[in-house]
Amino acid sequence: xxxxxxxxxxxxxxxxxxxxxxxxxxxxxLLDVLIVAxxxxxxxxxxxxxxxxxxxxxxVFPSLLLVATLFRLGLNVASTRLILSEAHxxxxxxxxxxxxxxxSLVIGAVIFLILAVIxxxxxxxxxxxxxxxxxxxxxxxMPGKQxxxxxxxxxxxxxxxxxxxxxxxxxxxxxxxxxxDGASKFVKGDAIAGIVILVINFAGxxxxxxxxxxxxxxxxxxxxxxxxxxxxxxxQIPALLMAVSTGMIVTRENAxxxxxxxxxxxxxxxxxxxxxxxxxxxxxxxxxGMPFLAFAAVGVGLLxxxxxxxxxxxxxxxxEALVEAERAHEAASVERPDDLMDRMRVHALEISLxxxxxxxxxxxxxxxxxxVKALRRKIALDVGTLMPPVRTRDNIELPAETYAIxxxxxxxxxxxxxxxxxxxxGTGLDAVPGTSVTDPVFGLEGxxxxxxxxxxxxxxxxxxxDRASVIITHxxxxxxxxAARLLSLEDVRQLxxxxxxxxxxxxxxxxxxxxxxxVVQRVLAGLLAExxxxxxxxxxxxxxxxxxxxxxxxxxLVEAARTALGPAVAARFARDGRLRVVMFDxxxxxxxxxxxxxxEGRTQIVLSPEATMQLLEGVRRTVAAVDAxxxxxxxxxxxxxxxxxxxxxxxxxxxxxxxxYDEAAIGGFATDVxxxxxxEQNALTAP
Numbered sequence: 001x002x003x004x005x006x007x008x009x010x011x012x013x014x015x016x017x018x019x020x021x022x023x024x025x026x027x028x029x030l031l032d033v034l035i036v037a038x039x040x041x042x043x044x045x046x047x048x049x050x051x052x053x054x055x056x057x058x059x060v061f062p063s064l065l066l067v068a069t070l071f072r073l074g075l076n077v078a079s080t081r082l083i084l085s086e087a088h089x090x091x092x093x094x095x096x097x098x099x100x101x102x103x104s105l106v107i108g109a110v111i112f113l114i115l116a117v118i119x120x121x122x123x124x125x126x127x128x129x130x131x132x133x134x135x136x137x138x139x140x141x142m143p144g145k146q147x148x149x150x151x152x153x154x155x156x157x158x159x160x161x162x163x164x165x166x167x168x169x170x171x172x173x174x175x176x177x178x179x180x181d182g183a184s185k186f187v188k189g190d191a192i193a194g195i196v197i198l199v200i201n202f203a204g205x206x207x208x209x210x211x212x213x214x215x216x217x218x219x220x221x222x223x224x225x226x227x228x229x230x231x232x233x234x235x236q237i238p239a240l241l242m243a244v245s246t247g248m249i250v251t252r253e254n255a256x257x258x259x260x261x262x263x264x265x266x267x268x269x270x271x272x273x274x275x276x277x278x279x280x281x282x283x284x285x286x287x288x289g290m291p292f293l294a295f296a297a298v299g300v301g302l303l304x305x306x307x308x309x310x311x312x313x314x315x316x317x318x319x320e321a322l323v324e325a326e327r328a329h330e331a332a333s334v335e336r337p338d339d340l341m342d343r344m345r346v347h348a349l350e351i352s353l354x355x356x357x358x359x360x361x362x363x364x365x366x367x368x369x370x371x372v373k374a375l376r377r378k379i380a381l382d383v384g385t386l387m388p389p390v391r392t393r394d395n396i397e398l399p400a401e402t403y404a405i406x407x408x409x410x411x412x413x414x415x416x417x418x419x420x421x422x423x424x425x426g427t428g429l430d431a432v433p434g435t436s437v438t439d440p441v442f443g444l445e446g447x448x449x450x451x452x453x454x455x456x457x458x459x460x461x462x463x464x465x466d467r468a469s470v471i472i473t474h475x476x477x478x479x480x481x482x483a484a485r486l487l488s489l490e491d492v493r494q495l496x497x498x499x500x501x502x503x504x505x506x507x508x509x510x511x512x513x514x515x516x517x518x519v520v521q522r523v524l525a526g527l528l529a530e531x532x533x534x535x536x537x538x539x540x541x542x543x544x545x546x547x548x549x550x551x552x553x554x555x556x557l558v559e560a561a562r563t564a565l566g567p568a569v570a571a572r573f574a575r576d577g578r579l580r581v582v583m584f585d586x587x588x589x590x591x592x593x594x595x596x597x598x599x600e601g602r603t604q605i606v607l608s609p610e611a612t613m614q615l616l617e618g619v620r621r622t623v624a625a626v627d628a629x630x631x632x633x634x635x636x637x638x639x640x641x642x643x644x645x646x647x648x649x650x651x652x653x654x655x656x657x658x659x660x661y662d663e664a665a666i667g668g669f670a671t672d673v674x675x676x677x678x679x680e681q682n683a684l685t686a687p
Contacts, residue, residue, distance in 0.1 A: 015067065018074045026078040028090035034078075035092045035234045038071055042238035042245075049245040056169065059176050061249055068242055072235055076197050079231045093230035112229050115236050145170045148463045157374050157472060197235075271306050278302035348388035348486055349479070350406040351471065352395035357403065357417055360468055361392045368392065371472045379479055384535025385528065386491045387479055403471055407482045413474055415440045417467040421448040426462035441477045484529040492521040499537050506541040514548040519557070526558040530646070531657075532569055539564050553601045555643050559660075563639070566666035573634045573657055574669045580633040581664065582622055582656070582675040588615070592641055603644040611679060612648075618677040619649045623656055626675050633674050636664050 026034070045064060052058045082089040146167065153163045278299040285295025351368070353360060360368040372390045379387040398404060404414040416437065424432065425439060425446035434447035434457075449457050454464045465473075479486065496517065500507040511517055523544060524534050534540060543564035544557055551557075562569060573579060584592065592615075595606040607615065619635075626633050637645050639660035646658045664671060 015070070018067075018070050025081055028082060031075070031078055031082065032090040032092045034075055035090070038068075038075060038238050039234070039241075041068060041071075042241035046241045046245045046248070049248045055249050056172055056176055058249060059172065061245070062176070065242060065246065068238070072238060073193060076193070076231070076235055079234075080197060083227045083231060089227055089231060093227060093234055096230040096233040112232055112236070115233070115240065145458075145463070148465065151463075151465075151473070152469065157371055157378075157469060197232075274302050274306035278306065346409040347391040347406075348408060348488070349475075350391045350393070350409075351475065352393060352398060352404040352406065354398040354400055354402045355394050355396055356400050357419060357467070358394045359419070360417070360471070368468045368471060371468050372475070375472055375476055375479075379476070381535070382533065383480070383483060383528070384533050384537065385483060385487055385524075386494065388486055388488075388491075390475070405471075405475055405478050407478065407485060412478045412482060413440060415470065415474055416448070417470055418448050419467075420451055422451055422454045422457075422467070423447075423465045423470050424449050424454070424457035424460075424462040425465065426460070428460045429457060429462055432457050432460055432462075441473050480531065483531075484525040487521065487525050487528060489518060489521050492517055492524060495537060496520070499541065503538040503541070506538050506545065509545040510541050510548065514545060515552055515557075519552060519554070520544070522554050523557045523561060526554060527561055527565075530562075532562060532565060536565060536568065555602055559639065559643060563660070563662050563666070566663040567668070569663050570659060570667035570669055573632075573659075574667070575632065578670045578672055579664055580626075580672050580674045581636045581659075582626060582633045582677065583636055583673055585676055585678040588677065588679055589638060589641070592645075593638060596640060596644060602647075603640070605641070605644045605648055614679045615677070616649065618679060622675045622677050634659050634664070636661055 045061070045068070048058060049061070055061075079089045079093060149158075149163050149166045149170070152158045153160070158166070278301075281295050281299040281302065284290060285292040285299070351372075369392065372392075376387045379385065395404070398414075401416050401418045402414060403417055404411050406412060418435070421434075423437070423439070423446055424434065425444045427445075429447050429449075432447060432449055432453060434449035434453070436445070436447055438444070439446055446462070447457070449464075458464050496507055496511070511520055520541075524540070527534050527540075540561045543560045547557055547560035570579060583589075591607065591611065592605050597604055597606050634657045635645070635649075636659050639662050642658055642660040649658075
């Protein structure tokens with residue numbers, strides 16, 4: 001309890017003490033202790049900045065920077081008061097002055113000016129610029145990062161809690177870099193204040209020493225120059241450490257290890273670079289007049305490091321060869337009949353990977369199999385169907401870095417996922433090196449960039465996606481598009497048994513009393529083919545039980561189920577509580593109703609060839625016009641026409657949803673008519 005109270009009160013009490021430094025005189029022994037504490041505090045912050053793995057692990061740094069700056073200014077005021085009043089400011093300042101001057105005032109002044117230039121011109125200026133750019137790029141990249149989080153959440157790759165955590169991290173990162181942008185101004189102001197205080201101490205000390213203490217000019221210059229330079233050093237050294245800490249924090253990117261380990265691993269990754277550098281060092285040592293031993297020591301050290309890198313590479317190659325030998329031995333072993341039959345079986349879903357990208361299915365952070373499991377859960381919650389197990393295997397017939405997704409043994413899509421790369425989607429990637437590509441799902445332009453360049457693409461405002469997420473997003477799109485084919489009779493049996501536990505009356509009323517389970521499977525597949533979720537299975541069974549008493553035709557049963565799900569169907573396309581609809585002209589719709597025919601359990605619209613062509617052309621023009629206006633409408637028609645209109649206009653509607661009047665009205669949404677299809681040259685009229 002006492003330690004907790006002390007930790008809470010330490011910072012407020014410290015800030016109050018700093019304020020007192022600006023007002024109350026401080027004795028020289030206490031000033032020595034505070035100066036030593038200031039140097040130790042600055043060194044602690046620098047080492048902490050070096051050992052954190054990502055900037056947000058040291059999120060309190062901007063506030064500490066302000067406190068440290070205020071502390072140094074307080075010490076400046078206290079030391080200046082002692083220097084001008086007593087011509088003495090403690091042993092620490094005197095020792096620093098003696099060591100720096102080394103018997104020569106000119107040498108001491110030059111060394112101090114060099115330190116001031118290093119801090120103000122190099123470190124402080126650079127840190128300020130990096131903080132400013134980092135804050136701007138982080139703010140610009142926020143929308144892309146939020147979209148990436150939403151995409152992962154929609155694909156089932158992360159949970160709601162993980163999404164909230166990642167959104168909070170993105171917001172915290174933006175706040176941190178914004179705070180660093182402002183805190184870097186404190187560092188710059190502190191450097192300027194140190195130089196001004198130096199001039200005040202030197203000039204004011206000489207005047208006071210001559211007028212008040214009766215010192216000669218040379219004595220005053222010697223005394224106050226020593227104190228001034230010592231005071232400047234005990235201030236500039238912690239300020240330089242804080243400036244370096246600021247630059248180190250704002251230039252760090254999120255990594256999996258601290259700075260020292262990451263730098264060592266990356267600098268020693270190329271054996272050729274080490275050998276060439278060693279040879280260059282030895283060659284420079286042979287130049288006449290050069291100290292050969294110094295260059296030889298550096299060259300031998302680099303050659304030793306290169307040998308260690310080669311030994312590590314040889315061990316990795318040996319381990320990989322051993323793994324390959326074990327795989328070859330397993331492949332050469334005699335397969336059992338059950339294994340052969342399993343290979344013969346056509347799987348509902350399959351992901352084939354080129355041999356050079358099978359690492360995606362080998363486990364680890366980007367494990368493809370774990371992502372597939374999360375996607376199955378997401379599909380079940382969103383669509384209401386059981387996604388079949390996904391078989392993942394390698395395929396030597398695929399080109400390098402290629403994957404293929406198969407549905408029932410037939411390829412439904414493929415793409416590229418280069419090793420060591422990530423997909424960056426967005427604009428502003430011209431300056432980022434990489435291979436241009438078009439996203440296979442959304443058709444967005446992007447680039448495959450190397451993993452080490454992903455931070456640059458992120459700063460450019462792009463959305464960066466790893467390889468496993470690219471495959472999972474493609475798989476999710478294919479599963480939604482082929483959900484009707486993937487729904488098996490066994491899946492329907494499992495869904496029915498699960499529904500029977502909570503709603504046995506609906507199940508007993510429908511099957512097998514009125515229709516067999518195979519008919520239910522075809523009805524559910526019909527709903528999935530039109531992207532209608534079947535998770536409200538109880539309402540679907542109740543609607544089918546009512547309609548099946550009069551007809552068992554599949555289209556009629558599908559329409560009955562859609563009507564029962566009308567509010568949910570219409571809600572998918574409503575925006576701000578309103579539906580934007582495209583309608584058929586009343587006369588045209590009457591002609592279509594008169595031409596409606598029932599053929600082999602299906603409905604179709606029979607018109608003259610000219611009228612049919614005009615109808616299709618009118619739909620095409622209307623869809624093009626409303627798409628150009630960005631209205632995102634739905635096409636509505638009479639309930640008896642809906643299925644026939646969908647079949648007739650499938651190639652012209654451009655994926656526009658087709659609802660019946662009942663479905664559009666039952667949800668209680670207001671409607672805005674944005675287009676009317678007519679049998680005229682101009683197919684679009686203003687509502």
